Amino acid sequence: MALTYDAPGVDLSGFLRPKADGGESLELLVKGAHCAACIAKIEGEAGRLPGVLNARMNLTTGKLAVGFEGGAGDPAAVIQAVARAGYDATPFDPAQAAEAQDREGKRLAMALAVAGFGAGNAMMFSVPIMAGLFGQELGPHTRTLMQWMSAIIAVPCALYAGMPFFESAWRSLRVGKANMDVPISIGVILTIVISFIETFLGGRDSYFDAAVSLLFLLLIGRWLDHQLRAKARGAAADLLALQAPVAATLTEDGRERHMPLSEVLVGDLLIVRPGERVPVDGVVEAGISALDNALLTGETAPVDIAPGAHCRAGAVNLSGVLHLRATARSDDSALAAIARLVEAGAQSKSRYVRLADKAAAIYVPTVHTLAAATFVGGWALGLGPREALLRAVVVLIITCPCALGLAVPAVQITASGRLFRKGVLVKSGAALERLSEVDHVIFDKTGVLTEGKPRLMDASPAVVAMAAPLARASAHPLARSLAAEAGPGPVATDVIETAGQGVEGFIDGRLARLGRAAFVGAEGAAARETELWFGFEGDAKVRLEFSDRLRPDAARTVAALRKRGLTVEILSGDAAGAVERAAREAGIDAWRAGLDPAGKAAAVEAAATEGRKVLMVGDGLNDAAALAKAHAAMAPGTALEASQNAADLIFSGEELGAVVDAVDVARAARGRALENFGFAALYNAVAGPAAVFGLVNPFVAALAMSGSSIVVTLNALRMSTAGGRR
């Protein structure tokens, strides 16, 4: 679906973003840049253009940022310059680019650095205190001095580094709920306050370093989780930008202007060339063509359209150039109804309780009860309020949730890193958790089990070779497919293409026609959409039949899923015959055909009420609602925006085997996460009682906390190598 921007006179100024200093900036997604020479070539070509102040290629994100002097910006010229350097560039919608600035990530990184600084330096003063615990010479005055030094460093650091937790705890308390950050905040603040009191009274134990180390370890988990989501968001936005970046509008003076989809207004006149996707709903003003609605309805047969006909956003224009009058904005195109279904489904998904939250639901009441009991019990048994309170706080801090906070993010980031290398994009950690529980897989047919493109079916090579010269001259997808089958060769001369009918031209001096039955002159043949007819003037006419082929590894994937104890089913919007054939070839017994979007969603819901956890794999708009309703959802990178948004995982590449990989990795990740929880429970079962009975001092606390976190992280890193090989 690559659009060509190099036609002169195309106006892309809708993609420019005004800057504070009066200039303008532009972001382009550049494919294929990967080395130092690429940077030099791209920046050199773009930087030489008139009006360009600076050009910077970011290899990590694959984006080229260009700054223009005010009013001098010409995006089309930059795209041509990048093309001269040998790379494809696509303009990036400014609305999406603005989100890419990762403020939250920078803030977490800084909080992490401050916590690391605080933990290290507070520890420097804690070491002499700890040494004093083991009988080294340390007078009480020196100890108090060290404690004060520790406090001066640790307290400001804990307050800064703890802000993400305090803010989140406050937000959740204000709506009357308690999330994991509430006990963390209480633990940290109580620890600091008690340590202050102890230091002031000249007591032996203070836990300033423990409070900051706790925040440091928890922030590592937070930061990992954030990196995972930010990376997935960025990659998902890139996929969508490549897919349907622009709408081409015609201005009143006949000039063509390309603009972001979000800026198309009702009443705009749009141009849709063959091979392009219809950007918004509209009515045909001029032009005859056929539309491929496969992504909208799952039907593989093209639909003919003529002036006055309605077309829906997402359909692919197959043969002729169309002029459309937009009847809806991008936001409320026919997509809107589907989007509502998706939202309803997404709400049911947000009710899913993540593993870490399940663990927290047990952890929080247990630990707080234990701490309260320690205080009350200790006081009742004659410890004195000060000692009893100190022990209660030690219980809170040593049973710290750092293993909990790290256990899951560390596993999930290694798991999704592994999937990313295989071309599978994981949108969130919760998605992996849901995927691991799946026991039933539902496939859409068109574009998922099949390649979603028409391929020539068993025709004799002689006929293919005869028709190929005409096919090479046509832009029609069926003709293209025929030309691809025949390979390179001669092209027919004096070719005239009639939109929606066919092509005619001379092959070796003889007039020949390729196209619909009526156009070619085949008599008595029923006109079907997935066939072409070919014949020389006066000769017998030959039929060439096309069909959507299964992906090469479809049957293997289905077998692999069965081996893992999953059941497989097809839900399709296509006709029964086509679905049955695909099901037979892929080795699937259960299939249903002719379903509309609501029907698919209902089928997924019915399976869910039977207690099955459904993985839906679909690409079309007709799948979006089902994707959102399913327990877990996957979509190929070629899917429509609505479907990609509704899916949890997106796989790029031709292989359906990505589904098996994803299931394997998700299951392995769940296993690791559970192991980590088991370890954290074991650790707390030892450390908790030890703290209750006063066996813990600051040295033991520091050792135990970091030790448990390191074990959990190392176990998570095993994810990147072990298990899940097919």
Add this chain to the structure above:
Amino acid sequence: MNIVMMLAPMSVFLALLGLGAFWWTLRSGQYDDPRGDASRILNDDPTDRPL
């Protein structure tokens, strides 16, 4: 003991310098493109004017 009173603040000061340096690298966008920066060093022309 006197030497501790000198060394301790000094080490804290040095660590603060490190923290400040990290803050500066973060603010000036030096982690925005680690792959690109690794490659840029191979280019002879100074094409790394920041935006």
